[in-house]
Amino acid sequence: MTTPEDGAAFQDPERVRALATAIAQAVRPGKRYRFMEFCGGHTHAIGRYGLAGLLPEAVTLIHGPGCPVCVLPAGRIDAALALAARPEVILCSYGDLFRVPGSARRSMISARAEGADIRMVTSPLQAVTIARDNPQRAVVFFAIGFETTAPASAAAIKASLAAGLTNFHELVCHVLTPPAMAAILAEEATAATDVRPRLDGLIGPGHVALITGMAPFDRFAQSNGRPIAVAGFEPTDLLQAVLALVTLTNEGAARAVNRYTRAVTEAGNTTAQALLNEVFEVKASAEWRGLGMVADSALALRPAYARFDAEKRFPCDLPPPQVNRACRCPDILRGLIAPEDCALFGRSCTPSDPVGACMVSSEGACAAAYAYGGRRAATPLRRPQP
Numbered sequence: 001m002t003t004p005e006d007g008a009a010f011q012d013p014e015r016v017r018a019l020a021t022a023i024a025q026a027v028r029p030g031k032r033y034r035f036m037e038f039c040g041g042h043t044h045a046i047g048r049y050g051l052a053g054l055l056p057e058a059v060t061l062i063h064g065p066g067c068p069v070c071v072l073p074a075g076r077i078d079a080a081l082a083l084a085a086r087p088e089v090i091l092c093s094y095g096d097l098f099r100v101p102g103s104a105r106r107s108m109i110s111a112r113a114e115g116a117d118i119r120m121v122t123s124p125l126q127a128v129t130i131a132r133d134n135p136q137r138a139v140v141f142f143a144i145g146f147e148t149t150a151p152a153s154a155a156a157i158k159a160s161l162a163a164g165l166t167n168f169h170e171l172v173c174h175v176l177t178p179p180a181m182a183a184i185l186a187e188e189a190t191a192a193t194d195v196r197p198r199l200d201g202l203i204g205p206g207h208v209a210l211i212t213g214m215a216p217f218d219r220f221a222q223s224n225g226r227p228i229a230v231a232g233f234e235p236t237d238l239l240q241a242v243l244a245l246v247t248l249t250n251e252g253a254a255r256a257v258n259r260y261t262r263a264v265t266e267a268g269n270t271t272a273q274a275l276l277n278e279v280f281e282v283k284a285s286a287e288w289r290g291l292g293m294v295a296d297s298a299l300a301l302r303p304a305y306a307r308f309d310a311e312k313r314f315p316c317d318l319p320p321p322q323v324n325r326a327c328r329c330p331d332i333l334r335g336l337i338a339p340e341d342c343a344l345f346g347r348s349c350t351p352s353d354p355v356g357a358c359m360v361s362s363e364g365a366c367a368a369a370y371a372y373g374g375r376r377a378a379t380p381l382r383r384p385q386p
């Protein structure tokens with residue numbers, strides 16, 4: 001268990017300096033190291049603490065598709081807005097999603113202003129309570145997130161079942177981490193005309209590993225031939241992960257290591273895993289913003305829970321989403337460019353008037369770049385190697 005003193009220790013300047021020195025000493029002369037931090041929480045910690053500036057020039061950190069709001073394609077926002085447009089529906093959503101634009105920049109905020117009954121919740125159980133209090137209405141919870149938040153969505157289904165509710169449903173948009181990581185590496189391997197240099201390793205999301213344990217990351221490292229270091233969200237956590245990745249890269253070792261041992265266990269949260277497996281199954285494929293269709297990368301309700309599926313309860317055919325082609329979120333999420341490379345960054349796209357999901361989300365790369373300023377020593381992957 002982490003105490004407040006422990007928390008301060010993970011930001012201790014002496015320890016941070018010692019780790020930065022160890023990384024600089026571990027770097028081999030003439031070699032460059034490119035690591036992708038998958039998680040938006042890591043992206044913000046790197047910006048907030050200025051960690052990229054502490055690393056030797058040879059080490060580049062690149063943002064990946066680890067923000068659950070950012071990777072949600074516009075079509076899923078359109079689906080939520082179509083549900084909210086039904087007079088019998090109350091749509092419940094986490095606040096992060098409220099300003100994310102779907103087609104033609106329509107969002108839950110604008111739909112609410114037009115009269116849709118859309119309510120902000122901080123937990124899916126709140127949506128279950130709203131369903132209990134509104135038996136004449138259908139309540140739809142917009143269930144998004146990685147393996148971290150999916151157990152709570154499963155728990156809400158079970159809670160509504162236990163309460164005998166027939167008016168609670170979920171728009172399930174939960175996605176899985178390792179398949180997206182593999183898709184990034186697969187694209188890197190097959191993009192024949194690409195000049196992007198190879199990623200040497202990944203910083204794994206601590207919050208996801210807390211639920212899943214290390215097994216999915218072990219399998220990922222073995223089948224994709226790249227090391228992965230699971231990290232927490234304090235400066236020393238992230239620097240320890242970078243040090244581990246530099247060392248593993250030097251050794252040519254493709255394995256997963258846990259650098260968040262105060263929270264992540266080998267087995268993970270087995271109770272949450274059992275709940276997830278009971279309620280959800282893995283979908284054959286799902287669309288991600290930036291990555292397109294990714295096999296085995298999302299969750300769907302198991303047939304026994306199909307009556308909770310909002311899309312089955314309220315089927316609707318939507319036209320293909322209209323997206324703003326000037327927004328470069330898809331390229332940012334694939335690690336191809338940095339936020340500052342988007343022509344709209346800081347001009348027509350700001351946190352107070354965002355154009356794309358990466359500027360809206362509290363975990364988005366564009367929001368981090370805007371908040372912490374400057375190019376965070378991120379060399380865009382498309383830049384040719386020296």
Ligand code: SF4
Nearest residue numbers: 328329342349356366
């Ligand atoms: S700056 Fe705005 S428009 Fe450009 S990629 Fe980021 S979110 Fe999209």
